[in-house]
Every structure is written in structure tokens, then in C-alpha cells.
Amino acid sequence: MLLNIGHTSKYRFEHPVHYGLQQLRKTPKSRSSQAIRNWTIEIEGGRIETEFTDHHANDVTLISFDPSATEITIQCRGLVETTDEHGVVGKQRGCIPLWLFQRSTELTRATPNVRRLTKGLREAHDNDIALLHALSARIIDAVRYEIGQTDTATSADTAIERGSGVCQDHAHIFIAAARAMDFPARYVSGYLMMDDRTEQDATHAWAEAHIDGIGWVGFDISNAMSPDDRYVRVATGLDYGEAAPISGLRFGAGSEALTVDVTVAQQ
Amino acid sequence: MTSGQKFFDEMRGINDVTRAPYDAYASWFQSEDPKGLIKEAKEAEAFFRRTGITFNVYGQADAEERLIPFDIVPRIISSKEWALLAKGIDQRVRAINAFLYDIYHRQEILRAGRVPKELIARNEAFLPMMMGVEPPGGIYTHIVGTDLVRTGESEFFVLEDNARTPSGVSYMLENRETMLQMFPELFSSIKVRPVAGYPTALHASLAACMPPDPSPEPTVAILTPGIHNSAYFEHAFLADNMGVELVEGSDLRVRDGRIAMRTTRGYKPIDVIYRRVDDDFLDPLNFNPGSLLGVPGIFDVYRAGRITIANAPGTGISDDKAIYSYMPDIVEFYTGENAILKNVPTWRCSEPESLAYVLDHLAELVVKEVHGSGGYGMLVGPAASRKELEQFRAKLQAKPGGYIAQPTLALSTVPILTKAGLAPRHVDLRPFALFSPNGVQLIPGGLTRVALKKGSLVVNSSQGGGTKDTWVLEDD
Amino acid sequence: MLGKTAGGLFWMFRSLERSENTARLIETGFRIALTRPGSEEWASVLKTAAADQAYTANHGAVEQSRVINFLLRDPGNPSSVMSSFSQARQNARIVRTAITREVWEAVNDAYVSLKDRLARPVPERDLPDVLAQIRQHSALVRGTLHGSMLRNDMFDFCRLGTFLERADNTARILDVKYYVLLPSVMQVGSSLDNVQWETILRSVSGVRAYNRLNHGKATPMGIADFLIFDPRMPRSLRYSVTKILSNLRMLHAEYSDWHACHDTIERLDRRLTRQTVEEVFEEGLHEFLTEFLAETGRLGAEIETDFKFTE
Incomplete structure (x- = not known):
């Protein structure tokens, strides 16, 4: 099955954030049940600082917020070909x-x-x-x-x-x-x-x-x-x-609102 | 302690005859006026207070800065004795590092059954996030402070391996400075090996562990929890003498994939960070989220290979008191040699037979918390009251796995200067070893801690211990 | 250098200057109270130290021994001599690696001995002694700074703290007393009431210097000129501004960055070089001082941001 995936997380902050970091675990890996045809992560209101593979072999992306950000959007898109391996x-x-x-x-x-x-x-x-x-x-x-x-x-x-x-x-x-x-x-x-x-x-x-x-x-x-x-x-x-897809930490007062938008469709 | 027990005195042996390493010092002492020396000792204290060598005591509400008492009689080690210690520590530091690499990779020692799996699996000091990490230069323990005790002419034991963030090296350096100022004539007649090169050696050793792709101006910095930390003086002292910046978490940010410090001219990357902050507080994004002392994201940057953290996170698994009892096996497993330095015999209270023995002999033993430090939460059986013994018995029975027990060692003594003249007091020794891809470098000296109370075996500064200058003699 | 370190040096020396200034204010108040019983000098001392509201809130009526205690050693008063000195020493610990051993020991010594000396309320008969001791300690710290520190950015930040606090202090002394210097109260050119000018000059340790320069003739304009414009007077606004200017220029030379604070200090300096005391009186002394204080306030904030003391 060829799956077209879109995943957008958008944070809105009550007050500008002085400094903030987020760890993203949002990159699927190719393995027997799934082949990643393409996969992109786009950040608005922030930038990618570094990437590494953690102890569970997850691909991790560390991003930082732009100075005084009031919004940050993380958008993942990709095409994955899957096969049924019965779990x-x-x-x-x-x-x-x-x-x-x-x-x-x-x-x-x-x-x-x-x-x-x-x-x-x-x-x-x-x-x-x-x-x-x-x-x-x-x-x-x-x-x-x-x-x-x-x-x-x-x-x-x-x-x-x-x-x-x-x-x-x-x-x-x-x-x-x-x-x-x-x-x-x-x-x-x-x-x-x-x-x-x-x-x-x-x-x-x-x-x-x-x-x-x-x-x-x-x-x-x-x-x-x-x-x-x-x-x-x-x-x-x-x-x-x-x-977790996103775990983060920010310096700055006030609350935040998160909207998540996930689409998965057969190509 | 049975009264009248004979202890090995490093100056007077067991037969009250001056031992060779102390010959020159003893004859100098003979010619001095004791009253004058006592006066000089007082001046030394004023000197320490002025220079601000103080420490804060944990667990005291009015965390006032206190001085660690300094005794002016040096602790002297012959070059031959030192050579043995140096060889033993070198072997031990390499073994600890090999053990850490193995534990955070294939865990061959567990597969071989030489160390029980449960000991690691249930240990809070084991940091799974370090699995598979390749630390720059292959080094986990850049700085090790090995606590040694002596019980006889050639009987040395390792009491503890400090592989996290051993402290006390500033006392080694300042005590020597003080002695040089107070008694310059002693140093011209007795050839004592210098320790003053430590900060330079530490800097060189850290710089030899740069990450693979360092920034254009490779930079070392020291990370301190801040001025309220008990060892802040030492952090500042080392930064000053190494010529590097002393940073706190609030000075640092992730910038361009590196850890960078905020300078008057903007952010500047750091390549090697000598952190004096515990693992748990190092990175609120990855470890304890409540930590205000740490640097969010530093572990991410570390995993990406863009900074060296010294000592590496997770080294606590090697100096844990429960692991300690396996050190002879660990040394043998990785070096193929027998351990040169002996371990103190240790009962692991997690084992039912050992627990039974310990409970039966509580009044003779020293019982320690597996994860404790600084002499807190420890029972010295012979010195404990009946009530203390009973309280401790209950604690032991409630959580046996949290404790180990050791025999009360007949710690050697070295004289201190009292109003009544020289009087023997129990001591231990913490030499400092630096480890880099260039090898193990042991500074000839160390921190000698001394129990100032007559008969006391607890040398911790937080429990009323003092320090002495430690002399390692040049070859004759 | 770390931004935090620059900030630590700046505040260390600002606090030291503040503790010395507070000590000088106590000295003035005490002296006036001794020589002019019945005068209400303590109230204006409190005002100059910007401590009048805090005092009233905690102690109510102005009473000499309480005021002295409040200004000298009250931990609840952040600008008391002891509080300022503790802050200076705290900052010295933060910047331990940036200052020389001599400077550290001078500050630490001073702290240890002041803490001992001020552990209990100071009886009036001991007050002159204690104040002299504070002066000596401050002088010693300044001396070690001059004698042992490299003349680089670190030195500049120390000096910026000192002179910004000093300019602020002198301007406040003048502003609290500006009404006695007003032409409406006193004919221009006539002699001032002794108490008033003595207070002002004493607060800046300038009695002898002023008299030497003016042959003992105290006029409102003469005193204002001396404290605002005289480049020889080490506590005048002009002198402090010149010093700040020179240290900020040194930083520019070392860093080759030009910041907002550079614009502000150039502007301040131009005003003080070009204006005359007559123009100030025409414009209004109080207005002049209010604006000056606003400018130094802005300058302090700019220095803090420009050199990244905090994020």
C-alpha cells in the first residue's frame, strides 16, 4: 500500500518565547514492513539545530525557536510504501x-x-x-x-x-x-x-x-x-x-495552544 | 574500636621509629619551636579565609561558607610507594573506562556472567541513553579521583573510585601553595615533586578529547552549578588557572548545532565542557526536567558529536558502591591482569548470606549506602551508640540492596600539630588521574583528608575532617 | 568574556560605589545633626539614598539611630552599606575568574571585617570609626583594581559601573536640594545658608576642594557649576560622563562594535561640554537633572543589553 502522509503541528504562544527547543521524533525509517519513498520536515518560526540517532535508533531532530517567536509550525510530509507483516x-x-x-x-x-x-x-x-x-x-x-x-x-x-x-x-x-x-x-x-x-x-x-x-x-x-x-x-x-513526536522546553511566560493536523491517504 | 589498638603511623611506623620518608622532615621539626609553628598554623587559616577557600556544607540551613581546617604537618609518600600506587591507579582507570565502553555497547562482561546483569539493570546510575554513544577520543572518565587508605607498610586499599565529578583538587594545589609560602626552606632541603602543573595538564588532557569536527577556535569551558555550590571555589579556581571561562547553564544555548556561550560580543561555541554538574541536572530537556542548572539540548549536541562532555554522562555506573565489590573482576576481565591495588573486602547486603553476617556483626562494620556520598547515611559500627545501631538495623532490613558493609579498617595515621605537640590522626588519600587518548597521567600528590578528632575514622570535610599537603618525594 | 562576567564586574563596582556613597550620606547626616540640632537633614538623606519610602514603610517616623541603622546595616534595605557590600562581594564571587587575586582579597577582606563590625547596631560613638573603615576598604579595593588589573574590557566594565553609579548619585544629591539652589529662593550671586551648601558639598566630599577653588564663597551657581560642570571635580557629572565615554570608547576600540550606548554617551558628553551653568538655570535645574537621570538610566539599560549581561 502506498500511503501519503501529512502531519502539521502548530504552536501558538501567548507571549513571545525568548528561547525554546524541541526534540522531534518524526522521521520514519525504512524496514521490512515499510519503505520510505520520500520524507521532509519543514519548520516555520524556528530552525533545525542538529540531528542524531538515539539509543532506540530513532532519528531525532533538534530545533530551536526563532528569537521572540509567537508561533512555530512543524510540517512533515512523505510517501511510504507498506506491506502487511501481520505485526x-x-x-x-x-x-x-x-x-x-x-x-x-x-x-x-x-x-x-x-x-x-x-x-x-x-x-x-x-x-x-x-x-x-x-x-x-x-x-x-x-x-x-x-x-x-x-x-x-x-x-x-x-x-x-x-x-x-x-x-x-x-x-x-x-x-x-x-x-x-x-x-x-x-x-x-x-x-x-x-x-x-x-x-x-x-x-x-x-x-x-x-x-x-x-x-x-x-x-x-x-x-x-x-x-x-x-x-x-x-x-x-x-x-x-x-x-513522543515532539518534546520541548521554552523560556517565556504565558500559555500555548497546539493544533495538530494529520492526514493519511492511500495514493 | 578496641582501645589500645596499634595503628600504623606513617611517620613513626608501629615501633615508634621515624620512617625513612619522614627523616628529613622529622629532623627539621625537631629544630623548630612548637609554639612558633602553632602561631604559623593560625596564620595559614587567616590566609585561607582571605583567599576565600571555603566550602558550603550541604544540609545546613544557614549555608555559610566554612573553611576546611588545614594541618601544617605534611603527609609524605616515598617515590617507591608512589610508583606502586601510580601503576595500580593507571590500571584501574583504564579498566573503568573499558568497563564503561562495554556496558554502553555490547555488555560482554554481563554476557560472560562476570558481573550480574541485575546489578546494572536495576541500577539508577546506569544511563540507557548512553547506549551506543561513541565519546570523543573513546574517553568516558577524563578525571578520576581514587580514594585510598593504608593499613600498613605496604598495605594500600582502594576505598572508592570517584569517576563522576571528583572534587578536592583545589585543596591539593592551595595546600601546597600555602606550605611553599610558610616553609620555603623545607622545599629547598627536601625534594618534593611539584603539583602546580595540574591545571595545565588538565587543559591539555581535555583539549586532546576534542570532538571530531571542532569549531574554528577550539574552546574548553567549565560548567558550574553556580556560586551556591559547595565546590564553587574550586570551579572558579580551576577556570582561572586553566585560563578558560567558567559558565553556568544560563550562559549557554544551542546555536548552529553547537553549545555556545553568551559573551559580550555574542555567542561563541564551546567544544569541550568540563562539567561539575551531576548527570541528572545536566540537561532538563533530556534528563530531570526540573533542573534549572543545566543546559537544555546539550545531550542532543553530544549525541550529534559536536561537543565533548567530561566526564561523560553515565560514568556513575562504574563508581557505584555495589559495582565496587566487582572491581577486581572488572580489572581482570579487561586487562587480563590481577588488580594491583586491593579492594576492601565488601559484603553486599543484597545477598541474603551477606546480610545475615552484616546484621550479626553490625557493631564491628562500616555500612554505607550504595548511592551515598560525602559520609552521609553511613554507619561506623564501633563508634555508634546502641540506639544508632538499632535504627540502622531497621533501615538495613527494610532495604538491604541499598547497602554494602566493610570491615572497620585500621586506617593509618599521620601526626597533626596540636597544642600538646604532634598527635596521630587517621587519614585517607585521593590522588587525581587524568585520562586522554595520550594515556593516564597521575599528578604526584593528592588530597589527604584527616580526621581531626582523636580516634575518629571519618575524614569527610562535611563531618569535621581537615586536609594536609601531600608530598611525593623525588627519587633519591 | 562572558556577558554574565561583564555584568558581574559592572554590578560589583556599582555596588561598591553605592555602599561608599551611602556611607558618605550617613556621615553628612550625622555631622549636620551634631552641629545643627533640629535640622531635618535625615529626611533628605533618606530621600537622596532613594530609601525614604522603604524607611517610612518599615519604621515610620524619622529618628536618627533608626535611620543610621537602616542605612548602615539593614538587610531589608537593598542600598544599605552592608547590603550593597554583600552584593558587591556576591558579584565578585561570580566574576572570581575575571578579577585578580588582589582585588578579590581586598573585597573579601572588607566583607569579612564589615560583616563582623556591622553584626550589631553601631553605637554613635563608634560611628566615625566604622565609617572611616568603610572608606578605607573602598579605597583599598579601588587601589587593587588600579594596581593589578589588565587595562582591557574587564577593567572598562568595572569603571563603567563605578562612574554610572557616581553620576547618578551626584545628580540625586543635587536634585534633592535643588530648591535651595534656585534663584527664586536666593538672589543669584548672594551667599547660601551654610547648612545647605555644607550638606551638598559634604555629601560629595567636596567642601575643601570647593572652598579652595572659590575662596570660601558659596553661591548656588558656583556649587551647581562645581558639581555639574567642573572637569577637575572627581564626583561631578562632567567628570563621570567623561570617564564613561572614555571606557565605552575603549570597548569600541577593542570590540569594534558600535552600540546604542555609544550614541547615548556621546550625546550626554556633548551636552555637558557645550552647556553652561547659566543655561541650566535658565532651562530649570530640576528639569535638567530629571533629564540627566533619565539619560543615565537609559545608558545603564543599554550597556546591559549591548554587552549581553543577560539574555
Whole structure:
């Protein structure tokens, strides 16, 4: 499938920003399930300072704001050719040891709420993939998809308490629970083409767990399936914090308003 | 401590006979009027106060600047003794650096099972963001301060490897300056190896670790948390003597893909930053977002290979007290040799058998927090009251993995000058090693800390310790 | 040099000058109170030190021992001698690498001994001694600066701080007393009431110098001329402006950058070289001083931005 992706984030600041930096993880990489035909990042109201590859092999772009900026716009555009690999991503590459993905983070603590979701799963399944799909189903049962109840700082535990959340919360809960069952697990941010529309609400998020003999396998909890050729992987990390499309810091008072515009369409 | 226990005195040995390295000094001392010396010692204190060599004590509300007491009797090390230490430290610094490279790359030592995986996996000092980073020149630990103690004629032990941001080198330099001013005649009769070249050597060593594509005018700078930091004097002292700028986070920005400092004429790039700010506070964009001391984006620039950070982020994993007990294995694994300098035997309280032993022998042992420093959160069993012992026992049982224990060492003594004349006091030693692609350079001297209270084994300045000038003698 | 360092040097010397000026004001107030009981000199001293509102808010009625304590050692008063000196020393710590050991030791010594001396309220009988000590310390710091510092940009920033504060201070002294110098109060050319001119001249340590130059004849115009235009008087506006001009020119020579502050100082200098005291009186002394203070205020802000003291 050939996917045409457009992703614009626009920040408006109440007062001019003296100095600000943003880390972008918005560059997808070619791999077995996806070939990047072309990809561009354009910045208005700021400039690219440097680029590097982080410890999760994500391509990171550091940008700075123009002096006294009141707006900054980051626009990504590109064409990605995808194939359906049924969620299988493959072997762990690079030098990060698998055990690192068993470390829990602030957002993915294995609290009693999280552990409750794993009860009996081991006993009921002798196949890891079936087990993890069952976990995924339990999560969407317990935490219904609802926008606006949680934000990027919401932990897995809190989302379970609330009983509602978005793809990011589902991913965090899955990661926390999978790690509690000794699976290495990680967070994935990327794009999903919804079948019925071009305009998407936001970027998408799902999770991957590492299964002996198979390697990394993706689970989109919110949509109760493994990623297929409608998915484009952009960045991974232990949780949202390490894979966020934009994380930034600015000096200057006042509030900010963000508008995000994502389009994914089949070419 | 059992009273009447005999300690090795570096001046008088165990048989109360002056040891060879102290011969010349002892005969000079004999000819001096003790009252006059005491008067001179007082003058030394006035000198320190004037020059502003003070430190701020952590955890005290009225963070007034305090002086670290200085004792005028030097601690003397023969050239032969020093040669052994130098060889041992050289080996250790190289091993630590090889260990860091390995831990942040393929982790062969874990695969080989020589260091347990959990020790790294559960360690907060391990910085995953450093995985796969190639530090300029391959150097992680540009400056190492190795804490040594002595218990006998040729018994030296490493107490701690300080591979993060070891401090105290300004005392090594200022103590020598003071001694040179007070007793110039001593230095003309006794051949003491100079230490004054340290700032120049440090500058050269840092400059040898430039990033691959430095700015047109390669520049070194020192990053300080600011004037309220306990070691601010040292930061300023080093910047002054190295002829480099002393910068704070607020002076720095990311400019054109580099870290640049705000000068009276605009921003100027920095290529090597000797940071005296802890990892956690180094970069609010990448580490602790609440840090106001750090430089946002410096880690991005570091990963892009446009700045050298000395010491590299994440070196704490090598001087962690839990890792310490594996140092002999680490040295052997990377150098293929036995460790020249011995470790103090250490019980890891994370291991149930060790914990049981430690709990049974608490009154004889020194127990330390794995992540603590500065002598805080530490139990000196023989000196502790019954109540303190019981309180500590509870802490240990609650979180055994947070502690290690060591036997109470019979630390050597060196005399200090008191109103009643010379009196032995316990000491330790921190020499400073510089590491660059050109090799390990050990400055012949170091910081000798001395417990001023009779019988005390705690030498930390924050706990009432003082310092001495450390003399390494030239070859005869 | 770091912008922060330049700012630290500038403020270090500005604070030192301020502490010395405050000490001089206390000395003047004390002297007048001793020789002219009943005069309301303390109120005008407070006003000159720009501390009258803070004082009234904290202490109410003007009372000698309280005023002295407030100006000398009150930590709540940012321009008290001790506060200014602490700020100077704090800045010296920030710029430790830019100043010589001699300068640092002089400031640190002074701080340590003043802190000790001012740990408790100073009894009146000790006051002359304490004030003399402050003067000596200031002189020593200035002396080490002159004797040990390289004549480069660092030196220029120290001097800019000193003379900007001095110009400001002299202008404020004149402005608080401008009414006694007005022709409407006193015939031009007639002699002034002793107390008034003595206060003004004492506040700038200029009694003897003025008398020597004017043979003891104090006229409003004579005093105004002396404090505004006399290039020989080290606390006159003209002298301070000339010094600022020369240091800013040195910076221009070293950096070859021309900034807004250069325009401002040239303008100020032109005015003081071309105008006469008669013209000032015609224009109105108060108006002249108000404008002068606005110009030095602007100059200070420009120096701060032009040389990047802060971002």
C-alpha cells in the first residue's frame, strides 16, 4: 500500500518565547514492513539545530525557536510504501539489551491494577501471541476508548482507575502488564490510515512485545489487532516520553495552544 | 574500636621509629619551636579565609561558607610507594573506562556472567541513553579521583573510585601553595615533586578529547552549578588557572548545532565542557526536567558529536558502591591482569548470606549506602551508640540492596600539630588521574583528608575532617 | 568574556560605589545633626539614598539611630552599606575568574571585617570609626583594581559601573536640594545658608576642594557649576560622563562594535561640554537633572543589553 502522509503541528504562544527547543521524533525509517519513498520536515518560526540517532535508533531532530517567536509550525510530509507483516517486526537490533525493555517507568508501573489484568492469562494460554492478544482484549474491555479523559502524563495505573483513555493509555497499560509477565515491551508512535477517512484525529500509538523465537510483535490495543499495511512506525521507546513526536522546553511566560493536523491517504 | 589498638603511623611506623620518608622532615621539626609553628598554623587559616577557600556544607540551613581546617604537618609518600600506587591507579582507570565502553555497547562482561546483569539493570546510575554513544577520543572518565587508605607498610586499599565529578583538587594545589609560602626552606632541603602543573595538564588532557569536527577556535569551558555550590571555589579556581571561562547553564544555548556561550560580543561555541554538574541536572530537556542548572539540548549536541562532555554522562555506573565489590573482576576481565591495588573486602547486603553476617556483626562494620556520598547515611559500627545501631538495623532490613558493609579498617595515621605537640590522626588519600587518548597521567600528590578528632575514622570535610599537603618525594 | 562576567564586574563596582556613597550620606547626616540640632537633614538623606519610602514603610517616623541603622546595616534595605557590600562581594564571587587575586582579597577582606563590625547596631560613638573603615576598604579595593588589573574590557566594565553609579548619585544629591539652589529662593550671586551648601558639598566630599577653588564663597551657581560642570571635580557629572565615554570608547576600540550606548554617551558628553551653568538655570535645574537621570538610566539599560549581561 502506498500511503501519503501529512502531519502539521502548530504552536501558538501567548507571549513571545525568548528561547525554546524541541526534540522531534518524526522521521520514519525504512524496514521490512515499510519503505520510505520520500520524507521532509519543514519548520516555520524556528530552525533545525542538529540531528542524531538515539539509543532506540530513532532519528531525532533538534530545533530551536526563532528569537521572540509567537508561533512555530512543524510540517512533515512523505510517501511510504507498506506491506502487511501481520505485526511481526523482527529481531532486536543494535546494542540495547532486551532486559532494558523490562524496566518499568513512571508511566508504566506494574501496580496492583495492572497486575489484576494479567491474572490467569499464563495458565489459560500456552501460546504467547494468543496470550498477548487476550491481554489486549482485556485492556480495551476495562478501559474504553474516549478522548479527553487523559493526557500525555497519565500513567497506566491512572487510566485503569478512570476506566477510559486513548491509544496511548492502552499502549502504556499493555506495556506495564506485558513487563509484569516478563515480556520485554515497548511503546510505538506512528501513523494509521483509518479506513473511512483521510483526516485523522492525531498520530497513533500502539505497543510491541518481544516473544522468544519470533522477535518483536506489534499490538494495537485500541483497534484490537496487530498492525498491518495501514500502519507506519515512526519512533519507539520505553514509554511515551521516549517516543513522543515532539518534546520541548521554552523560556517565556504565558500559555500555548497546539493544533495538530494529520492526514493519511492511500495514493 | 578496641582501645589500645596499634595503628600504623606513617611517620613513626608501629615501633615508634621515624620512617625513612619522614627523616628529613622529622629532623627539621625537631629544630623548630612548637609554639612558633602553632602561631604559623593560625596564620595559614587567616590566609585561607582571605583567599576565600571555603566550602558550603550541604544540609545546613544557614549555608555559610566554612573553611576546611588545614594541618601544617605534611603527609609524605616515598617515590617507591608512589610508583606502586601510580601503576595500580593507571590500571584501574583504564579498566573503568573499558568497563564503561562495554556496558554502553555490547555488555560482554554481563554476557560472560562476570558481573550480574541485575546489578546494572536495576541500577539508577546506569544511563540507557548512553547506549551506543561513541565519546570523543573513546574517553568516558577524563578525571578520576581514587580514594585510598593504608593499613600498613605496604598495605594500600582502594576505598572508592570517584569517576563522576571528583572534587578536592583545589585543596591539593592551595595546600601546597600555602606550605611553599610558610616553609620555603623545607622545599629547598627536601625534594618534593611539584603539583602546580595540574591545571595545565588538565587543559591539555581535555583539549586532546576534542570532538571530531571542532569549531574554528577550539574552546574548553567549565560548567558550574553556580556560586551556591559547595565546590564553587574550586570551579572558579580551576577556570582561572586553566585560563578558560567558567559558565553556568544560563550562559549557554544551542546555536548552529553547537553549545555556545553568551559573551559580550555574542555567542561563541564551546567544544569541550568540563562539567561539575551531576548527570541528572545536566540537561532538563533530556534528563530531570526540573533542573534549572543545566543546559537544555546539550545531550542532543553530544549525541550529534559536536561537543565533548567530561566526564561523560553515565560514568556513575562504574563508581557505584555495589559495582565496587566487582572491581577486581572488572580489572581482570579487561586487562587480563590481577588488580594491583586491593579492594576492601565488601559484603553486599543484597545477598541474603551477606546480610545475615552484616546484621550479626553490625557493631564491628562500616555500612554505607550504595548511592551515598560525602559520609552521609553511613554507619561506623564501633563508634555508634546502641540506639544508632538499632535504627540502622531497621533501615538495613527494610532495604538491604541499598547497602554494602566493610570491615572497620585500621586506617593509618599521620601526626597533626596540636597544642600538646604532634598527635596521630587517621587519614585517607585521593590522588587525581587524568585520562586522554595520550594515556593516564597521575599528578604526584593528592588530597589527604584527616580526621581531626582523636580516634575518629571519618575524614569527610562535611563531618569535621581537615586536609594536609601531600608530598611525593623525588627519587633519591 | 562572558556577558554574565561583564555584568558581574559592572554590578560589583556599582555596588561598591553605592555602599561608599551611602556611607558618605550617613556621615553628612550625622555631622549636620551634631552641629545643627533640629535640622531635618535625615529626611533628605533618606530621600537622596532613594530609601525614604522603604524607611517610612518599615519604621515610620524619622529618628536618627533608626535611620543610621537602616542605612548602615539593614538587610531589608537593598542600598544599605552592608547590603550593597554583600552584593558587591556576591558579584565578585561570580566574576572570581575575571578579577585578580588582589582585588578579590581586598573585597573579601572588607566583607569579612564589615560583616563582623556591622553584626550589631553601631553605637554613635563608634560611628566615625566604622565609617572611616568603610572608606578605607573602598579605597583599598579601588587601589587593587588600579594596581593589578589588565587595562582591557574587564577593567572598562568595572569603571563603567563605578562612574554610572557616581553620576547618578551626584545628580540625586543635587536634585534633592535643588530648591535651595534656585534663584527664586536666593538672589543669584548672594551667599547660601551654610547648612545647605555644607550638606551638598559634604555629601560629595567636596567642601575643601570647593572652598579652595572659590575662596570660601558659596553661591548656588558656583556649587551647581562645581558639581555639574567642573572637569577637575572627581564626583561631578562632567567628570563621570567623561570617564564613561572614555571606557565605552575603549570597548569600541577593542570590540569594534558600535552600540546604542555609544550614541547615548556621546550625546550626554556633548551636552555637558557645550552647556553652561547659566543655561541650566535658565532651562530649570530640576528639569535638567530629571533629564540627566533619565539619560543615565537609559545608558545603564543599554550597556546591559549591548554587552549581553543577560539574555
